[in-house]
Amino acid sequence: MAIVSVRMEDETKKKFESFCDSVGITVSAAVNMFVKMTIREDRLPFDVKGHSFEPQGKVVQAKDVG
Secondary structure, X not given: OOOOOOOXXXXXXXXXXXXXXXXXXXXXXXHHHHHHHHHHHOOOOOOOOOOOOOHHHOOOOOOOOO
């Protein structure tokens, strides 16, 4: 069995451990559930939103140089 190390802020870790305790699972079990769901669904099991890399949402199209 492999070991995975993750760095996070101390307060975040405490809050996550508290959550896991409240639902009756270990941190290890929660992380394993996340990984297995990601693999099964072939995507992150939640939406990831962020800023577009395109300025002001402008769509840049590549020219066909063929």
